[in-house]
Amino acid sequence: MIQVKVHTILNLKKILGRGDIDLTMKEGSTVKDVLMTMVETYGDSLTDQLFDSEGGLLPYIRLMVNGRDIVFLEKKMETALQEGDEVLILPPVGGG
Amino acid sequence: MYQGGYTGKILRINLGSQTAKVEETPEPMANDFIGGAGFGIKLLFDEVKANTDPLGPDNKLIFASGPLSGTNVPCTSRMSVTSRSPLTGAVGMALSGGYFPVELKWAGYDAMIIEGKSEEPVYVSIKDGDVKFRSAKKLWGMKTTDTQQIIKNDLHDQNVRVACIGPAGENKIKIASIINEWRAVGRKGLGAVMGSKNLKAIAIRGTGKVAVADKEKLKAARKVFTEAMKESEVLYPVFANTGTPMVVDATSAIGIFPTRNYMTTGEYNAAETLGVEVQMTRNVGSEPCYGCPVGCSQLKLAKTGAYEGILTEGPEFETMYSYGGVTGVDNIDAVIAADRLADELGLDTISSGVSIAFAMELYEKGILTKEDTGGIELNFGNDQAMITILKQMAYRQGIGGLLADGTKAAAEKIGKGSEKYAMHVKGLELPAYDVRGAKAHGLNYATSYTGADHCRGYAFQEIFGIPVPYEVDRFSAEGKGKLTKWNQDIRTATTDAPGMCAFLFDMAVVGIAAQNTASLLEAVTGLTFTPDDILVAGERINNLARAFNVREGFTRADDTLPERILTEPLKGGASKGNYISRDELDLMLDEYYTARGWDVATGAPSREKLAELGIEYVADQLN
Numbered sequence: 075m076i077q078v079k080v081h082t083i084l085n086l087k088k089i090l091g092r093g094d095i096d097l098t099m100k101e102g103s104t105v106k107d108v109l110m111t112m113v114e115t116y117g118d119s120l121t122d123q124l125f126d127s128e129g130g131l132l133p134y135i136r137l138m139v140n141g142r143d144i145v146f147l148e149k150k151m152e153t154a155l156q157e158g159d160e161v162l163i164l165p166p167v168g169g170g
Numbered sequence: 171m172y173q174g175g176y177t178g179k180i181l182r183i184n185l186g187s188q189t190a191k192v193e194e195t196p197e198p199m200a201n202d203f204i205g206g207a208g209f210g211i212k213l214l215f216d217e218v219k220a221n222t223d224p225l226g227p228d229n230k231l232i233f234a235s236g237p238l239s240g241t242n243v244p245c246t247s248r249m250s251v252t253s254r255s256p257l258t259g260a261v262g263m264a265l266s267g268g269y270f271p272v273e274l275k276w277a278g279y280d281a282m283i284i285e286g287k288s289e290e291p292v293y294v295s296i297k298d299g300d301v302k303f304r305s306a307k308k309l310w311g312m313k314t315t316d317t318q319q320i321i322k323n324d325l326h327d328q329n330v331r332v333a334c335i336g337p338a339g340e341n342k343i344k345i346a347s348i349i350n351e352w353r354a355v356g357r358k359g360l361g362a363v364m365g366s367k368n369l370k371a372i373a374i375r376g377t378g379k380v381a382v383a384d385k386e387k388l389k390a391a392r393k394v395f396t397e398a399m400k401e402s403e404v405l406y407p408v409f410a411n412t413g414t415p416m417v418v419d420a421t422s423a424i425g426i427f428p429t430r431n432y433m434t435t436g437e438y439n440a441a442e443t444l445g446v447e448v449q450m451t452r453n454v455g456s457e458p459c460y461g462c463p464v465g466c467s468q469l470k471l472a473k474t475g476a477y478e479g480i481l482t483e484g485p486e487f488e489t490m491y492s493y494g495g496v497t498g499v500d501n502i503d504a505v506i507a508a509d510r511l512a513d514e515l516g517l518d519t520i521s522s523g524v525s526i527a528f529a530m531e532l533y534e535k536g537i538l539t540k541e542d543t544g545g546i547e548l549n550f551g552n553d554q555a556m557i558t559i560l561k562q563m564a565y566r567q568g569i570g571g572l573l574a575d576g577t578k579a580a581a582e583k584i585g586k587g588s589e590k591y592a593m594h595v596k597g598l599e600l601p602a603y604d605v606r607g608a609k610a611h612g613l614n615y616a617t618s619y620t621g622a623d624h625c626r627g628y629a630f631q632e633i634f635g636i637p638v639p640y641e642v643d644r645f646s647a648e649g650k651g652k653l654t655k656w657n658q659d660i661r662t663a664t665t666d667a668p669g670m671c672a673f674l675f676d677m678a679v680v681g682i683a684a685q686n687t688a689s690l691l692e693a694v695t696g697l698t699f700t701p702d703d704i705l706v707a708g709e710r711i712n713n714l715a716r717a718f719n720v721r722e723g724f725t726r727a728d729d730t731l732p733e734r735i736l737t738e739p740l741k742g743g744a745s746k747g748n749y750i751s752r753d754e755l756d757l758m759l760d761e762y763y764t765a766r767g768w769d770v771a772t773g774a775p776s777r778e779k780l781a782e783l784g785i786e787y788v789a790d791q792l793n
Binding site for chain 2: 081082083084085093134136138140141142143145146160162164166167168169170
């Protein structure tokens with residue numbers, strides 16, 4: 075088993091009730107596995123924020139592993155996580 | 171003859187002779203520079219000669235709204251103020267919203283050029299064609315809210331809109347702002363230019379309307395724009411309810427919200443004390459700009475300690491950084507109080523906060539001592555010290571006086587190797603992004619014509635992950651030259667020049683921005699604008715601004731970043747280990763100049779490029 079940290083903000087944080095969550099996952103678990111685990115735990119309110127009606131990740135949800143956007147990781151959602159990795163799940167943001 | 175959008179008139183005000191005259195807005199200038207910042211930069215380049223003293227009578231101050239301002243297109247009450255910056259010596263251009271920008275148009279003017287210097291403190295009142303010069307002797311020394319109110323009383327018009335300076339501008343503090351209503355023309359020391367002219371304020375009221383060339387066409391273009399606003403995933407309700415401060419949470423999450431003068435960025439989560447959840451406990455309403463259905467501008471009330479009862483508009487995200495993160499202050503009420511104080515004194519919140527943070531680091535390193543600070547314990551996080559120094563800055567007193575002209579000037583006076591802790595580019599303090607984790611944003615700081623300015627070529631791809639025109643790896647240096655050129659040109663052309671709030675660009679029309687601007691401009695003005703014309707206008711404006719800086723002696727060597735950004739990897743957070751090495755900066759600069767068609771060795775626009783953009787006359791002044 076491995077320990078993975080999940081960090082999120084704003085409306086997603088509200089749904090989770092906190093910004094940081096520690097997950098214990100099987101060895102070889104992926105980013106997608108983390109999302110599935112969280113959806114199982116937090117139910118439809120989280121699912122609606124992350125996925126479209128066909129189960130695809132909403133295009134404006136930004137996922138990062140240790141700060142690197144998964145778009146630039148070779149296996150993207152299938153990226154295998156390591157002990158201590160931090161997964162960021164970021165809702166759309168603007169301003170600044 | 172203009173059919174709409176443009177009033178066709180520019181008001182020229184000479185403070186020395188106390189005269190005003192109306193000139194025509196040249197149609198080629200409208201076609202080529204659109205308006206707003208485009209007009210400001212064109213007029214600045216043509217009218218302010220090289221080596222003009224920014225605080226002398228020959229410098230000019232150009233207020234310009236956009237062709238969309240004053241129409242029923244939402245979120246278009248925007249104006250630029252352009253001058254030679256006393257802080258940087260480069261182009262000083264900053265924007266503001268509120269109501270003043272539309273009053274300028276309704277009074278009948280596309281732009282207003284302020285020149286000369288009054289012998290005595292003066293303010294100018296404008297009601298349509300009636301321009302009066304009035305004594306400001308009794309206003310001199312007054313803070314900005316009181317100034318606005320007294321002028322309204324004097325003019326027997328509570329609806330007149332006032333742009334004014336506070337004591338900081340009067341004292342020619344080089345980080346002084348101009349305040350209109352609750353809004354600020356915040357950066358580059360433009361308030362000091364007003365002060366140098368003995369101009370306390372401009373009060374304006376317009377009773378006219380802005381014509382629209384094709385109302386049916388505008389109806390259609392406006393529908394596309396407002397539909398994009400409605401479909402935005404972030405504009406409603408999140409941004410409307412929280413405003414810019416939510417970016418504290420977003421930038422903290424990705425490890426680029428700067429803390430303690432960039433020494434500890436990413437090492438702790440500043441959003442816990444300064445983020446949206448805390449801020450919402452202080453919100454008491456909003457104060458939208460004219461014609462804005464979003465209303466991101468939040469009013470906040472301090473609730474604890476010595477700050478209890480202080481109300482301010484904001485603090486915006488940038489100020490949460492400058493009086494919070496970068497100074498290490500974690501008391502939201504202190505940030506609210508400092509924001510109000512800075513606006514009352516007429517100080518740029520970013521430059522003043524970053525200058526105080528610079529001094530805090532020097533104090534903790536022993537470079538500045540208690541003797542230097544006049545007994546103030548200037549440690550990070552000391553909010554009372556921050557408030558005290560802000561007051562000192564406006565009056566050039568004590569340690570605040572040393573910091574009053576920004577970090578570059580302060581470092582030159584202090585010496586002892588302090589320059590390497592001064593977080594500025596070309597003298598303009600860094601805004602709220604630690605660009606070690608956002609390299610295109612860093613290149614934009616290095617190359618923006620105003621210095622370290624997040625508003626010129628905001629790299630939203632890196633900060634918000636918006637994949638337009640394509641997905642961008644924030645840690646990579648490659649490809650950032652072309653991207654930065656695109657970011658600078660499109661933002662200039664779709665927000666700064668036509669008079670559109672930049673937040674609408676990021677959050678509503680980013681994928682259709684050039685087309686959106688072209689459609690709105692065509693409908694409003696009756697002139698022809700294609701999306702390509704829009705982008706070329708953005709490029710033209712950026713080239714002319716660059717040419718102004720080259721004429722002032724700026725070269726590639728000035729397109730750099732603070733030493734800390736170039737040498738110290740981030741020690742914690744989601745951007746840990748990253749920095750912009752000198753080699754990476756060089757690579758990005760080479761690519762940027764190449765993309766721009768500029769000389770790679772000097773960073774100067776080539777004659778060929780200037781000719782291509784229809785401004786070859788500029789090349790004759792660059793040798």
